[in-house]
Amino acid sequence: MTTPVLEVKDLVKHYHVRGRGQAVRAVDGVSLSIGQGEVLGLVGESGSGKSTIGKCVLRLTEPTAGSVHLSGRDITHLSRRALRPLRRDVHMVFQDPYSSLNPRFTVGQIVAEPLRRHGVARGAQVDERVREMLERVGLGAEMRGRRPHELSGGQRQRVGLARALVLEPKLVVADEPVSALDVSVQASVLNLVADLQRDMGFSCLFITHDLSVVEFLADRIAVMYLGQIVETGPTKKIFAEPQHPYTQALLSAAPEPDPARQRERRRVVLAGEVPSPLDPPSGCRFHTRCPVAVDTCRTEEPALIGVRDEERPVACHLVTATEVPDITGRD
């Protein structure tokens, strides 16, 4: 087996709250890996810890425990200086194309910046690579001299993509890159990401709350709840048969854009609120809202294991070789 491009093992990130002696357990024991040219969709609601994982992978924040390997190399404790050359291989696309582009730079300068920073091209070569990259993301030569404020949201996100991809990285971490865009613009950016990914072959950690977006783009998905992965596996299999009660709730809550079908569906409205990551529930973290929880769920933490299918581990006591819980009542 080839070495995964990204391997995260038992990652923990706790943020200490000043004066309270408590910690926000943003990420609490997450393992995942992404193979070459693979897109992993990391899905979860606000506060699930999905963005924190992205930041730990890029070392934009320091993990509390666990490890991050890039192409087999442990980067968890590398110094800033030692990390610098590796930054060529991992790039990030942010959600907000307004605040993630320097307003004083032209589009050409923004896209050229990584090339200069890593000294991989100079002079005319820089111009050539920038022109090529802008063309790839569908921006004409006339865009080079413009500044971010002169661009539409979709154009800005294309600049963000060009900047992330100009060094031909092995891994791209994309954190909600289309969430701020309108549907028609979102469609063209998603098509672009899919095409670029296929042509350039980079691996991608795609972080989003939008299930329909991961269904379109991701090869595999990992569903997070309160700092942990509750279910992971090939996208098609999970959408066809979600096994964890939380995944089922998430899929059933997303309204379908078809009135006849949407009104026929039985939706599950989860009781209660997402508990505080300062003091997560004992046992299974989802038990306080799970409609099918039993006593074991309150006391014992379920392991993320592939009882039924090795390809798709689920962290639920009720998923056994013979049974899968069903909270939606679809038969």
Place this chain on the structure above:
Amino acid sequence: MSLLEITGLKVGFDTEDGEVQAVRDISLTLERGEILALCGESGCGKSVTAMSIPRLLPPDTTRLSGSIRLDGRELTELPERELRAIRGKDVSVVFQEPMTSLNPSFTVGFQIAEVLRRHENLSRSAARTRAIELLELVGIPAPARRVKEYPHQLSGGMRQRVMIAIAVACSPRVLIADEPTTALDVTIQAGVLDVFRDLRDRLGTAIILITHDLGVVADIADRAVVMYAGRAVEEAPVTELYARPRHPYTAGLMRALPSAAVTLEDGRRRLSEIPGLVPPPYADPEECAFHPRCPRAQDDCTTRRPALDTYGTGHLAACFHPLSAAAPATGGGS
């Protein structure tokens, strides 16, 4: 007579770069107990149209013309003082961001009671009792305890429920909800949409729902108006709209959704795009505003603007070359 009738509404704003035309010309009606969705993408004028009703627009720079009648009473000519008696009582608003719309220094109970004391002249204790009832109505558990809490102590979904409780405190006839679930997680959204449905069913509140989310429209609205560049391009009961969209823009929006992706011969998954950009808001073109982006556009689209035409009961579309009724539905499935 409809509960609300908007006729020929135009709204512009003076800016340094000239007048921005947010709403170019729109007419619509709202019936009692109806949930009407105003949908379209950023800048189409959906929020400005709705905020014109309680006139929640900057007074110095807004140019508004046309007619807005609530129960036959013309609102556009009312002086500010009389309009104030209508806001929060006959017409109320739920905004997208509950954290910035609630006052952080007062308890939620105080903020609900404030509306009641202002419009209904309730005593302090009567208002408090009613506030607890309202929190219960919008599905907040342990309302007697929650009423004493401050906004920061509540989750996003709970804050939005508090906003709804304030908005319905005086049993408004029209409730305007501006992207009420956009900032919420999907499992929380389902619960908040249920609150709106419940209010309509129990109190008969008419609701104008402003949203860009076609899934939300499919879930809750009775009828929808699709706006583009400050005008309605299509209007229909929702089942009809999704099954037989006539305007190429409506059909394009539905096809652009990730859930409508198609698989190409080479195995690539593909979304249908709407090329180009919305026209700038400074001019009011004489032609169809959508024609530069429209796959069905022909010569006549570039010279004249199509008016709304009828296609069956309650179904209107403004297009010279509409899709046929036989066109396959594109909303769901892939």
